[in-house]
Amino acid sequence: MNKTFLITGGAGFIGSHVVRLFVNKYPTYSIVNMDALTYAGNLENLKDVQTAANYIFEKGDITDEQRVNELFEKYQFDAVIHLAAESHVDRSILDPLSFVKTNVIGTVTLLNASKNYWKGNMEGKRFYHVSTDEVYGTLGETGFFTEETPYDPHSPYSASKAASDHFVMAYHDTYGLPVVMSNCSNNYGSHHFPEKLIPLMINNIKNNKPLPVYGKGENVRDWLFVEDHARAIDTIFHNGKNGASYNVGGFNEWKNIDLVHLLCNIMDKKMGRAAGASAQLISYVTDRPGHDLRYAIDATKLNKELGWSPSLQFEEGLEKTVDWYLNNEEWIKHVTSGDYQKYYQQQYTKA
Ligand code: NAD
Ligand code: DAU
Numbered sequence: 001m002n003k004t005f006l007i008t009g010g011a012g013f014i015g016s017h018v019v020r021l022f023v024n025k026y027p028t029y030s031i032v033n034m035d036a037l038t039y040a041g042n043l044e045n046l047k048d049v050q051t052a053a054n055y056i057f058e059k060g061d062i063t064d065e066q067r068v069n070e071l072f073e074k075y076q077f078d079a080v081i082h083l084a085a086e087s088h089v090d091r092s093i094l095d096p097l098s099f100v101k102t103n104v105i106g107t108v109t110l111l112n113a114s115k116n117y118w119k120g121n122m123e124g125k126r127f128y129h130v131s132t133d134e135v136y137g138t139l140g141e142t143g144f145f146t147e148e149t150p151y152d153p154h155s156p157y158s159a160s161k162a163a164s165d166h167f168v169m170a171y172h173d174t175y176g177l178p179v180v181m182s183n184c185s186n187n188y189g190s191h192h193f194p195e196k197l198i199p200l201m202i203n204n205i206k207n208n209k210p211l212p213v214y215g216k217g218e219n220v221r222d223w224l225f226v227e228d229h230a231r232a233i234d235t236i237f238h239n240g241k242n243g244a245s246y247n248v249g250g251f252n253e254w255k256n257i258d259l260v261h262l263l264c265n266i267m268d269k270k271m272g273r274a275a276g277a278s279a280q281l282i283s284y285v286t287d288r289p290g291h292d293l294r295y296a297i298d299a300t301k302l303n304k305e306l307g308w309s310p311s312l313q314f315e316e317g318l319e320k321t322v323d324w325y326l327n328n329e330e331w332i333k334h335v336t337s338g339d340y341q342k343y344y345q346q347q348y349t350k351a
Contacts, residue, residue, distance in 0.1 A: 003124075004030045006077045008062055008110065009084030011035040013192045014130070016045035017230040018081060023049045025234070030054050032075050034068075035084065036061040039339050044331060045191045062106035065113075072117045081128045081237065082110055085161070088195050089134075090347055092157035093289060103160035104167070111171045122178050128237050129168040129181040133222070133249065133295050134158035136183070144298035145183075147245050154290045165245075172243045180240040182232065185249035185297045188317065189226030190324040194336060195343065197221075198318075201260055202325045203332060205267040205278045212348055215287030217257025220294040224250035225317040228310045235308045249297025250310045257282075262315075266322050285348070 005022065009015040010033030023031050031054055035041045049055050060067040062084050071077075084106060086092065086099045111127065118125045136145040137152030151166075153159040171177040192199040204211050232248045240246060254262075264278035271278075302308045312320075325332065 002028050002030075003078040004075050005032065006071065006075070006080045007031060007033050008080070008082045009035055009041070011037055011041035011043055011045055011057075012083065012087070013040070013045075013189075014187055014226055014229060015083040016191055017189070017226050018083065018233055019046060019055070020049055021227075021230045021234060023052050023055045027054055030056070030075070032056045032058055032071065032077070034058045034060045034062070034071060038086075039343075040087065040193050042191075042335060044334065062110055063101055065109050068109050068113045069116075072113045077114075077117070078124060079126045079128070079237070080110060080114055081130070081233065082107065083130045086157070088193075089155045089157045090195070090288060091343070092155055092160070094346065096156035096160075099156050099160040100163075103157075104163045107164035108167050111167060111177065115171060115175050115177055118177070122176060125178050126237065127168070127171075127177055127179045128233070129165065129179060130233065131165050131181055131183045131245075132158065132161050133183050133185045133247065133297050134292065135162040135165055136295075138292035139294040139296055141294070144296045145247060146298045147183075147247055147301055154292055169243070169245075178242050180236055180242065181245040182236050182240075182248050183245060183297075184229050184232070184247075185222040185224055185295055187226040187229050188223050189321055190328075191331075192226070192321075194332065195340070195347075197256065197259070198263070198321065199325065201263050202267065202322055203336070205264060205281065206271070206326070208281065210283040211260055211264075211281045212283055212285040213257055213260055214285060214291060216284065217255065217260065218293075219256050219291060220253050220296070221256065221259075222249045222251070222253050222296045223259075223314060224248065224252065224310060225312045228312065231311070232302065232308050235306050236302070239306050241305075246302045246306070247297045247299050248302060248308075249299045250314070251297075251299065252310070252314050253294075253296050254314075262318065263322070266318060270322060270326060
């Protein structure tokens with residue numbers, strides 16, 4: 001079936017995998033990628049699809065109402081898959097307001113445009129909001145986040161995502177907007193910006209730089225291969241229930257310090273270093289304020305209702321990811337030049 005999609009944030013980490021999947025899998029869909037190209041957005045991520053007949057890039061900021069309306073007018077979108085966001089917790093601690101602007105005001109701007117353009121004809125339309133498990137706050141040693149877990153965000157990032165989730169559901173309840181939402185755990189894979197744990201550690205190990213582990217490294221994250229998340233978004237977009245949310249996760253919990261050791265071991269082998277050499281670089285640093293102890297997703301609903309499950313074992317996915325970074329030095333060089341250095345200094349040279 002022919003459909004025109006607005007995908008926001010398609011030049012970022014997860015967005016680029018979603019754009020690639022939809023462009024390649026659905027030749028009858030027209031995919032318009034709207035992205036402001038912030039420090040995290042990079043059109044190099046989409047080199048392989050940039051000339052595809054069903055793909056168009058439009059630079060634009062989701063908080064710019066005029067630009068958003070202009071694109072709705074021009075393309076008459078049938079569907080929105082909304083990924084554009086400020087996404088890094090540490091940056092949200094440095095500058096909360098930019099998270100409110102993009103994640104809250106930007107989301108509401110898109111919701112308004114969808115509501116206005118689809119008014120009187122919501123048939124076949126869908127607004128898909130991509131959210132995070134961080135809205136649920138933190139777990140203790142046991143238990144899982146389900147779709148019924150109450151929201152309890154602790155960082156400016158997760159608070160802004162929680163607010164955007166509430167607006168999405170409020171537009172469904174108040175205006176009948178056809179929405180669907182997912183809350184996913186930590187992703188990893190290619191094209192991941194090296195401010196986040198896994199790519200930052202790979203890059204630092206490679207360059208023999210200190211590996212900054214926050215606190216005691218005891219915090220736990222539940223890691224999912226990014227292409228599995230993109231597949232989940234495809235499944236939920238096409239088969240998810242109107243007004244529903246779905247948790248997405250890998251049933252794959254790792255303590256940060258164990259994960260860093262695993263990466264060090266993989267890198268020692270790949271770089272021909274003596275066993276244990278890279279682990280010498282581990283350096284415990286001041287903890288992240290408000291640092292959530294543990295995230296773990298119960299993705300049973302998505303599995304039972306829509307048949308999705310993760311495809312890759314973690315060790316295999318990590319090997320693939322490390323290989324991608326080692327084979328894409330130019331990409332790393334480009335994204336770590338300029339502003340990245342300034343951010344790195346500010347974040348990692350505190351007292
Ligand atoms: P990212 O930071 O890699 O990419 C964000 C993209 O949004 C970039 O291309 C950026 O240029 C664009 N963008 C930022 N502000 C914008 C604006 N005002 N207007 C238009 N474009 C703008 O993020 P990501 O890790 O790919 O995350 C994508 C989405 O998935 C986010 O909504 C995030 O909350 C959610 N999420 C991420 C993870 C994860 O582990 N990375 C897990 C669960 C959910
Ligand atoms: O859970 C989903 C979320 O996962 C997404 O919504 C966010 O967009 C995404 O950034 C990610 O958030 P985290 O804060 O969990 O990811 P990050 O990679 O920043 O950190 C992972 C863990 O590693 C966390 O416990 C903090 C720790 N850490 C992180 C960095 C950058 C370190 O110990 N040292 C570091 O230098």
